[in-house]
Each structure stands twice: as structure tokens, then as C-alpha cells.
Amino acid sequence: xxxxxxxxxxxxxxxxxxxxxxxxxxxxxxxxxxxxxxxxxxxxxxxxxxxxxxxxxxxxxxxxxxxxxxxxxxxxxxxxxxxxxxxxxxxxxxxxxxxxxxxxxxxxxxxxxxxxxxxxxxxxxxxxxxxxxxxxxxxxxxxxxxxxxxxxxxxxxxxxxxxxxxxxxxxxxxxxxx
Numbered sequence: 001x002x003x004x005x006x007x008x009x010x011x012x013x014x015x016x017x018x019x020x021x022x023x024x025x026x027x028x029x030x031x032x033x034x035x036x037x038x039x040x041x042x043x044x045x046x047x048x049x050x051x052x053x054x055x056x057x058x059x060x061x062x063x064x065x066x067x068x069x070x071x072x073x074x075x076x077x078x079x080x081x082x083x084x085x086x087x088x089x090x091x092x093x094x095x096x097x098x099x100x101x102x103x104x105x106x107x108x109x110x111x112x113x114x115x116x117x118x119x120x121x122x123x124x125x126x127x128x129x130x131x132x133x134x135x136x137x138x139x140x141x142x143x144x145x146x147x148x149x150x151x152x153x154x155x156x157x158x159x160x161x162x163x164x165x166x167x168x169x170x171x172x173x174x175x176x177x178x
Contacts, residue, residue, distance in 0.1 A: 003054035006090060010061055017069035021057060023146045029053035031137035031149075035177045042129050052098040053134050059083025059099060060143075068143045075118050077103065101126045102135040104162050105169040136173040152178070 004022075011018035032053045036044040059082035062072040074082060084100035087093070106125030113121050126132040139155045141148075150158070152174055159166040 001051055001092065003051050006055060007058065010058065010086070014061065014069060014071075017061065020068060020143055020146055021060065024141055024143050025054045025057060027141045027146070027149070028056065028134065028137045031140055032133045035133050035137065039177065042133075044129050044133060048094065049130050049133060052095050052130060053137065055083070055087060055092070055095050056080075056099050056102050056134050056138060057083065057143075058086055078118055079103075080124070081119060097128075098126075098131050098134050100124055101131050102138050105135060105139070105159065105166045105173070108165075111163075111165075132173060133177060136170070136177050139170060 003025075007018065007021060007025075011021060029050050032049045033046060036042065036046050036049055057079060059079040060068070060070050060076070062074045062082045063070045063076045063079050064072055064074065065076045070076070080100045080103045084096035087096035087099055101124050103124065107117070107119065107123075108125060109121045109123050111117070112119045112124075126135045139159070140150050142150070156167055156170060159170050
């Protein structure tokens, strides 16, 4: 499977967004692979980690976020589930799970319902080691400042607005993957 070919298939008409997606995804992939290398006891599938990290944000093209060259119609919060739908159409259900579960540190059905989020009321929390590693690595890079890696403290501060559960989950990942 060639992640770049899939990105090119959907992003060829929007070069600025394609470049942003590639930059962000490559940095997330590099960090995810570093976690796997540092922690061989996790037995992470590194080939899959690379592919999933490259494709985790593929759904941003459908969202309305002009500041990062996204000129779609959907709320940005939906980019994970939109990307998952795209990846399932491409025959990549395992990659789709990573895409749909990487928002924040994952979202529970209860949180989706309580906050009236524009998402299906299902648990979208990373479960597998690879899902967790990509989600963890993603939190260190934003698309508004794509080449700057956030400090762990900055990551935790940015997650605090989503509640204690997000901070707690990230703290556990920092201990496990850091």
C-alpha cells in the first residue's frame, strides 16, 4: 500500500493542502516510529504505523478550515470519521480505525452525546497499540505550525480544554511511550 499515492489521488487539486498534510503526517510518522523503536516490547507493527500516520488526517480535505487550506463544507471535528470513510472505500479498514480514533486522545460515545458533537454516538477511543501511538504522536504537531514540535507541557495544556479524561489518557501515554 502506498500512502503517498492515496494522498495524491485526493489532494492533487490542492497543492498547498497536500504539502501541509505531507509535512504534518511525516512528522507524526517519524515520532510514531521513534516510539516503536524506543519500546520494542510494544511489538508495534512499524510498517502499519508508518502508513497509518501518513493517512490519519486524510479526511481534512472535506472540512471547512480555510486557515490551513481546507475548503470543504464539513466541520473540522469530523475529519477523522470522514477520513475513515475514505479509507474504508480504499479497502483499508485498519487504517480507517486510526483516522476515526485520533481526535483529541479519543472520544467516548458519552462525551459525543453530552457535548452535542457532530459525530456518531459511538466510542472513538484508540484501542490498539498502533492506534494509541499515532494518536499520541499526532498531539505534538499542529497544522497551523506544522514544523514545530510541542513540548509535553504544551500538549497537556492544549488537551485540558477537553477535560480531565483527555489529560489523564495523554499522561498515561507519555509514561508508556515517552
